[in-house]
Amino acid sequence: MSYNLLKGKRGIIFGALDENSIAWKTAKLAHAEGATFVLTNAPVAMRMGEINKLAEETGSEIIPADATSIKDLENLVQKSVEILGGKIDFVLHSIGMSVNVRKGKHYTDQNYAWTEKGWDVSAVSFHKVMQTLHKNDAMNEWGSIVALTYMAAQRTFPDYNDMADNKAYLESIARSFGYFFGKDKKVRVNTISQSPTPTTAGSGVKGFDGFLSYAEKMSPLGNATAQDCAEYTVTLFSDYTKKVTMQNLFHDGGFSNTGVSQEVIEKF
Numbered sequence: 001m002s003y004n005l006l007k008g009k010r011g012i013i014f015g016a017l018d019e020n021s022i023a024w025k026t027a028k029l030a031h032a033e034g035a036t037f038v039l040t041n042a043p044v045a046m047r048m049g050e051i052n053k054l055a056e057e058t059g060s061e062i063i064p065a066d067a068t069s070i071k072d073l074e075n076l077v078q079k080s081v082e083i084l085g086g087k088i089d090f091v092l093h094s095i096g097m098s099v100n101v102r103k104g105k106h107y108t109d110q111n112y113a114w115t116e117k118g119w120d121v122s123a124v125s126f127h128k129v130m131q132t133l134h135k136n137d138a139m140n141e142w143g144s145i146v147a148l149t150y151m152a153a154q155r156t157f158p159d160y161n162d163m164a165d166n167k168a169y170l171e172s173i174a175r176s177f178g179y180f181f182g183k184d185k186k187v188r189v190n191t192i193s194q195s196p197t198p199t200t201a202g203s204g205v206k207g208f209d210g211f212l213s214y215a216e217k218m219s220p221l222g223n224a225t226a227q228d229c230a231e232y233t234v235t236l237f238s239d240y241t242k243k244v245t246m247q248n249l250f251h252d253g254g255f256s257n258t259g260v261s262q263e264v265i266e267k268f
Ligand SMILES: NC(=O)c1ccc[n+]([C@@H]2O[C@H](COP(=O)([O-])OP(=O)(O)OC[C@H]3O[C@@H](n4cnc5c(N)ncnc54)[C@H](O)[C@@H]3O)[C@@H](O)[C@H]2O)c1
Pocket: 014, 015, 016, 017, 018, 020, 021, 022, 023, 041, 042, 045, 065, 066, 067, 068, 093, 094, 095, 096, 097, 121, 148, 149, 150, 193, 194, 195, 196, 197, 198, 199, 200, 201, 202, 203
């Protein structure tokens, strides 16, 4: 069922890697809700060609961009405005990667070159995307920018490693840039703190399956799926959430406010 919530809106969607990706599900729903958008991902992530399927299904163009490269982002923003025929109404930053996690480096034994790389990709890229949009005056008034985060930014989950620090930084950027984007252009900026979700990035975290089942048992409503996340994200792109900005919004079935659940107690 669709409600035409995004009728006539133009967007840029970062991070659709395959059909499990949160960005993939969001793109499909945004299309169903009447939006037009450009899809983008890092050139290396496009080698598999999966994203072409999504582009076909949603009638979108693809513009490759490494989200850490200002040159790529300038090109992306300028071309998107051209292709879509006007300024942008919504942007989804659905990007995360830690080299330390990938290579199994423990949090107490980081390779700092990898730490910096992960920080740039997972956190600073959000600033770069917004700075490029801001400088190019590419956002429409009452536009909406969303990035995805995880609760390890507030509470420790040992295997989440340096991604926890990256997410804390990302959430802070949403507040800081949200202030200026709100004042200057009436654009809102928020992060969605999503349940653990079986995607390529999610499954890369050590012990992910245990993590997923634990969260499921701790959340009164159960884990939020990628599809649930797409649905929430679309509401944040719609005109019904115009005054929500600079927030970290938990989308986790109640996990973040649950001390313990009966199911978890019974395990002991
Ligand atoms: N899966 C989870 O459990 C979970 C939970 C909370 C938050 N998140 C966040 O959701 C977001 C989306 O992740 P996902 O779970 O859909 O996994 P995913 O692996 O499908 O998506 C991650 C995306 O980041 C892209 N990316 C990596 N480096 C990039 C670069 N330099 N430039 C541009 N794009 C780049 C990848 O190509 C990929 O498309 C991430 O921010 C992730 O941290 C995920």
